[in-house]
Amino acid sequence: MENENIYAQPESNLTSGEIKESFGYLMWKRFYITFFCGVPVYMFFVLVGTPEESWFFGIIGSVVFSLGSGVLAIAIPVKRKVIYVSASILTGCILAGVLGAYF
Secondary structure: OOOOOOOOOOOOOHHOOOOOOOOOHHHHHHHHHHHHHHHHHHHHHHHOOOOOHHHHHHHHHHHHHHHHHHHHHHHHHOOOHHHHHHHHHHHHHHHHHHHHHHH
C-alpha cells in the first residue's frame, strides 16, 4: 500500500466507455414507443365501443390521441417505459372518455 501512488492516472481506457444518448434522441424514442403502444389500445376501444359506420373517424381519433399520449410521455420525468407509457395512455383514455361523453 505504501508503494501505490494515489495521484496516479487510473488504468482504464476512458474512450471505450458507454456512449451517452442525446436528450433529443431519448425524447423521440419515448414519443415513438408511446405512440405505437397507444394506437392499438385506442383502436380496441373504438372497435368495441362504436358502430361500424364510425370506425374511420375512430381511426383518426386513435391516431390523434396517440400523438397526444406521445407528447405527454415526453413530459413525464421517469426512465421506466412501463410507467410513462401506461400513465400517458391511461390519461389519454380518460380524456377520450370524458370528451366522448360530453361532446
